[in-house]
Amino acid sequence: MAETKKRATGRAARTGAHHPPGAWTGQERIGAPGMTDAVQIYHSLQTLARRQGRATSELHTLYVLERFLKRLTRTPYRDDLVLKGGVLLAVFALRRPTRDIDMQALDVTLDDAYLRKVVEAVAAVEADDGVVFDAETARVTPIRDEDEYSGLRIRLTAHLHTAKLFVHIDVSTGDPIWPEPQLALLPGLLGDDFMIVGYPVATVIAEKTITMLQRGASSTRWRDYVDLRNLARRYPYRAGDLASAIAAVATHRGVQLASLNDAVRSYDADAERKWAAWRRKTDIEEQSLPQLDDQLREIIAFLEPIMLGELAPEMHWNPEGQTWEPGAEDPLVE
Template sequence: MTPTQFSAKTRNVARETGLNPQLVQRHYMMDKFLEKIAESSYQDDFILKGGFLLGSKYGISTRSTIDIDTTIRRFKATEENILKVFNDLVKQSTKEGIKFEIKSISETREADYYPGFQVKLFGYLENTRVPFKMDLTTGDSILPEVTKHKHKLMFEDKIIEIPAYPIEQIIAEKLSATLSFGVDNSRAKDFYDLYTIPKLEEIDQKSLYKSVRNTFSKRGNLEKLESYYDRSMESIANSIELKDRWDKYKKENPFAKDISYDETVDSIKQILNECIEQEKISDQRKR
């Protein structure tokens, strides 16, 4: 693929989806890097999660992102190990002539729960340079079990398989973060996801409750779920700051433009209420 062809293809997708062409270019480079992982000896070491997984499931016109979120397993998360793995992954160009380069590796911590690393990379197609990031966490407790996700590549009729979070775990972590951050939450994308996912997925409520309860407990939140609802939901619903952040998110992401802040809050309330009901049923059975 030439840079001219690459530019034309990404412009076409941008026009069809209403997304920024640079975002489409970045998505393509992340696509090709994920393909490298899926076809390497590290294919089972990275568990896909977050916005890229949701965009893969529902389409980038419904959910776009600027990075790849993963959890790593089967190797110890040290800078030395991660550098070795990524050096192996970027060693060879793709069949399209894309070369990847590691810019930096830095240690991170996701909301004080999971230690991890962020790897910044460049994808090069001749003189075209596209930056993207890959976030790696470790220590996640995943319930139900990891699934095998089939991801269709953007510009070709090809599907790759990669381990991925079950949808219940995605909801559980976003719900936990939403209640933990409260009115200080800057993650408007979580409000969008907690509104959208229940409309696109058939979710088993018992399985979701188990995942939510497990996630809350692993993060040190051992009280009944109802107490977190009572403590946080009213202030979240009435927060001017959160409403303003949501309005900004809507302006920047055309797929969210017709969704009101109140609708996202109602969806979060419904998810949590259903989990509260499951917890009450579970408690009754234990008596």
């Protein structure tokens, strides 16, 4: 691990892709890359939804989000915007329902005019993906102050065969990215995987951890608890890498590191009911534990030693044993 802090908002290194061991290989995909018939793609997604027991509308939306990002990589704006959020989780072989794209702008003036240029460029890309993006429907609004990140939100309409879909993109700016943005391989639902600039996993974990600390037992960002547990169960990490990323995010937000256990200990029976209802509603029961307390217990075992500064930088996380151990593994974060 490099001990020097790298520039948080720099351009992504173009030296290689981040494609973690065990990443989703697309064995459940239907169809093939390069399909040109919108009808065929539409029905292929229906078939995939039935196989996976998911709503067709969910996969139609996710497919359109993917295609927006794929086209973005073919525009001059491809290095301006860094992917984060729910769509990025597919890079780490994790998928959960999501209806929007989250990105961070690098070294640009983030305003209405800039985002409209991005959308127009994406819509103008010729692609055999069956999707039509209507740039004229684009509307840009500020992200509300009570939302997690400040920035701009853009909404536009897309069409896939007879489906009319709505694309929501939230773009923030200025948040630290540690160690730096990186190229990642984003798997497509129907094949046609592609490279895109994305958050490193250390920053994904760090942002969710500090949000968990800030909101404490008032938080209903249940998806963060799902993501943190899933990431802890899937990959090894170096303690020093996660500590550096967490410290960068905490400093940026003006948060002092403290015990996560203390922050969330006051969740009550009402929170357990809300957690259970959310799991059912989002069809995410296979990716999470029935009891919120159990979900949090695993997350705290993973992150509490870092928050309390108890680990040497070279310690590594064993995802199978769910413990921090001495020595060196081949970590996901470098």
